[in-house]
Each structure stands twice: as C-alpha cells, then as structure tokens.
Amino acid sequence: MNIVFVEPHFPTNQRRFVLALAGVGARIIGVGESEEWLLDDEVRGALAGYYRVDNVTDVAQLTEAVRWAQSQMWVDRLEATVEAHTMAAAQVREATGIPGTSVRATWLCRDKPSMKDALRQAGVPTAASTAAHTAEQVWAFARHTGYPLILKPRAGAGAAGTMRVDNDTELAAALSAHGAAESIAVEEFVEGHEGFYDTICQDNQVVHDWVTHYYPNVLEAMRTRWISPQFVTTNRLADNAFYGEVAELGGRVIEALDIGTSATHMEWFYGPKGLRFSEIGARPPGVGAWDLYCAANDVDVYREWAHVLAHGRPEHPMTRPYAAGLIALRPDGDGRITGYSGIEDVFARHGNWVLDSHFPPVGQPTQGVEAGYMANAWVRMRHPDFDHLRGMLDDVGATVHVYGG
Numbered sequence: 385m386n387i388v389f390v391e392p393h394f395p396t397n398q399r400r401f402v403l404a405l406a407g408v409g410a411r412i413i414g415v416g417e418s419e420e421w422l423l424d425d426e427v428r429g430a431l432a433g434y435y436r437v438d439n440v441t442d443v444a445q446l447t448e449a450v451r452w453a454q455s456q457m458w459v460d461r462l463e464a465t466v467e468a469h470t471m472a473a474a475q476v477r478e479a480t481g482i483p484g485t486s487v488r489a490t491w492l493c494r495d496k497p498s499m500k501d502a503l504r505q506a507g508v509p510t511a512a513s514t515a516a517h518t519a520e521q522v523w524a525f526a527r528h529t530g531y532p533l534i535l536k537p538r539a540g541a542g543a544a545g546t547m548r549v550d551n552d553t554e555l556a557a558a559l560s561a562h563g564a565a566e567s568i569a570v571e572e573f574v575e576g577h578e579g580f581y582d583t584i585c586q587d588n589q590v591v592h593d594w595v596t597h598y599y600p601n602v603l604e605a606m607r608t609r610w611i612s613p614q615f616v617t618t619n620r621l622a623d624n625a626f627y628g629e630v631a632e633l634g635g636r637v638i639e640a641l642d643i644g645t646s647a648t649h650m651e652w653f654y655g656p657k658g659l660r661f662s663e664i665g666a667r668p669p670g671v672g673a674w675d676l677y678c679a680a681n682d683v684d685v686y687r688e689w690a691h692v693l694a695h696g697r698p699e700h701p702m703t704r705p706y707a708a709g710l711i712a713l714r715p716d717g718d719g720r721i722t723g724y725s726g727i728e729d730v731f732a733r734h735g736n737w738v739l740d741s742h743f744p745p746v747g748q749p750t751q752g753v754e755a756g757y758m759a760n761a762w763v764r765m766r767h768p769d770f771d772h773l774r775g776m777l778d779d780v781g782a783t784v785h786v787y788g789g
Contacts (some may be wrong), residue, residue, distance in 0.1 A: 513571035577656020612781030616709030715788025
C-alpha cells in the first residue's frame with residue numbers, strides 16, 4: 385500500500401499518523417511545507433520520499449507533488465488529517481484518480497449550512513440554519529427563528545469564531561465583529577448537553593467508535609476563565625441505550641454524506657428536543673482525543689486508523705476497560721505563569737490514575753481562554769469507573785491553581 389500523506393511535520397501529533405502507517409507496512413510519501421531536514425529522524429526514516437511545497441492547501445502545488453509520487457510508484461491513497469488540508473486533498477484525489485473521500489463529501493463536511501441542509505433532507509435531526517451573505521439575511525433568519533442564535537464561520541473547526549447572541553443588540557455587535565466575511569453560518573441555538581462521537585469508518589461502515597462528553601459545553605468553556613473544562617470519553621457504550629442512539633445517528637450521518645473510508649469527528653447535543661446533530665468533520669478529532677481513546681482501550685488508535693486504510697479492516701477491538709478524560713487548567717490572569725499550587729496534593733491522591741500532565745514553566749507567557757483545552761496547563765487521567773473519573777477530574781480542577789499576571 386503506497387500512501388501520500390499531507391504535512392508529516394505540523395502540527396506535533398502528525399508524526400503519530402506517519403509512524404502508524406509505517407508500522408502497518410505502508411510505503412509513505414510525505415508532502416509538506418517544511419524543509420526535509422527539519423523532520424525528526426524517526427519520521428524521516430519512516431518516509432520513502434518527501435516533496436516540499438510552499439503551501440499544502442494550494443491545489444496546483446499539491447497536484448504537482450502527487451503526480452511526482454505517481455511517477456515513482458502506484459499511489460493507493462492520499463491522506464490529510466488536518467481540517468484545513470482536507471479540501472485540497474479531496475480535489476487532488478479527484479484530479480489524479482486516487483480513491484478516497486470525495487470533493488462533495490469534504491465540502492459538505494466543511495460548509496456547515498450545506499451540511500445541515502443535506503442531513504435535513506436525509507431525515508437527520510439538526511438545528512434550523514442558513515448561510516447568510518448579507519446582514520439583512522441574518523436579521524430575517526433571526527425574525528423567523530427567534531433567539532438565541534449561533535453565528536459561526538461557514539468552514540472551520542472547534543469554537544473559533546463562534547458567537548451566541550440572545551437579542552438584537554448582541555446580534556448587531558456580532559455582525560460587526562464578523563465584518564467583511566463573505567458568508568457566515570447562522571443557526572438556531574440548541575439547548576442541551578454537548579458531546580462528540582468519533583469514528584474510524586470503512587466504506588461508510590463504522591468499524592471503531594467512541595462517545596465523549598464535554599463539561600461544560602464548548603461555548604461556555606471557551607468564554608469563561610474560571611472554569612476548568614473537561615472532556616471525558618465513556619466506557620459505557622454497551623450499557624446505555626442513549627449511546628446506541630448516538631451511534632445510530634452518527635452512522636446515518638456518515639452514510640448520508642458518503643464520507644467513505646476516513647476518521648470522523650461529529651458533535652451532538654442532547655436536550656429537551658432530544659438528540660440533535662451539530663456538525664461533522666472527515667478527519668480525526670483534535671486536542672489529543674485519540675490519545676485518550678488509546679489509554680481507555682489499551683489500543684493504539686493511530687495504528688487502527690492506519691490498519692483500516694492499508695488493509696481494509698481493524699486490527700484490534702475496542703474493549704473499553706477505562707473511561708479517560710482531560711481537564712484544562714487556566715491561569716487566573718494574563719501575562720506570564722507566576723506559579724502553581726495544589727499539584728502535589730492531587731498527585732498524592734490520584735497519581736496512579738494520571739496518564740500525563742503539562743504545567744508550563746514559571747515565566748512562560750500565558751495563552752488566552754479561547755486558545756483551547758491544551759493551551760496552558762492540563763492533566764489527563766483514566767479510571768475503570770466513569771463517575772469516579774469525573775470526581776477525580778473535578779478534584780483536580782478544585783485543587784490545582786495556576787497563577788498568572
């Protein structure tokens with residue numbers, strides 16, 4: 385199996401995908417923006433070749449790189465695992481005759497209003513939404529749907545650029561903030577608990593899956609400094625009918641969008657209106673979620689992804705002996721990290737269940753709340769009992785303090 389892999393150097397976890405592919409016997413050609421000498425020795429040793437381009441999202445440059453690879457060998461697959469790279473990869477696949485997730489499916493996974501339109505037509509429950517090209521269209525949607533509303537970029541990942549508005553004054557401010565954006569996604573705010581459903585699928589069939597909860601929901605977590613937000617993957621999938629409902633919803637979405645063979649990352653809400661689809665990406669999740677899945681199952685999930693791509697089947701089952709989670713710890717002020725307290729206490733109480741942690745050195749600049757779950761300090765843990773794990777993570781959030789200023 386010969387695979388062209390887009391950008392083996394950046395971000396940091398990209399190397400995990402490359403090494404997994406090599407580990408299952410794939411021959412890998414890397415295409416990236418870095419000079420080859422900047423790749424670490426292990427990654428460079430895993431590659432059969434490397435082609436440098438100025439911009440991996442430039443379709444012409446990526447096409448040239450892939451055609452070069454095709455001149456050297458038969459290319460079975462072209463893979464990209466970063467959201468911003470997926471559309472260029474899909475376009476080049478179609479231009480060069482390489483199988484994989486189509487341009488249409490990739491576009492639907494990136495363009496949120498079109499995604500929701502396609503899924504509503506397939507009978508998937510989702511929030512009312514529209515693509516607005518003018519402020520007048522946004523105001524008309526607000527009058528028809530009512531508040532609260534969510535405004536977000538049409539294409540993007542995570543909560544970046546996402547705003548909730550509850551009245552006319554807030555909507556006017558949000559429209560001003562979006563400024564010159566040619567088009568934005570506007571949708572009904574869905575009340576309820578938020579989580580995500582991640583898969584590795586083969587020909588639209590889910591071969592591995594995981595359900596993960598946010599505590600609290602992402603918008604609140606990314607806007608409120610004092611909160612130490614968590615996300616926790618459950619090991620109770622076989623014991624709760626709700627998780628079966630989530631899996632059924634996810635399977636319908638993957639088939640309706642015809643994602644094919646890929647990792648996926650789908651977000652959902654559950655509240656007074658029942659289970660509702662939020663959005664999906666044809667890529668692995670970010671923020672180290674797969675690392676938690678590895679720890680929760682004692683299985684290398686990166687290798688499972690590679691095995692499905694290279695051999696058309698999973699290698700190991702997900703036995704789910706553990707729940708696993710991450711808690712983000714924010715500095716109490718902007719500037720630089722000035723110190724910590726409580727770390728020794730929580731490690732004394734829960735150290736056996738700590739997977740890993742990160743505490744930036746004193747003096748390092750802080751990052752803003754909106755920078756994400758792993759922007760500053762964090763701790764990852766696992767435990768056989770989901771509720772016990774939640775209690776440990778809560779204890780970490782209540783005990784450890786990060787000082788900044």
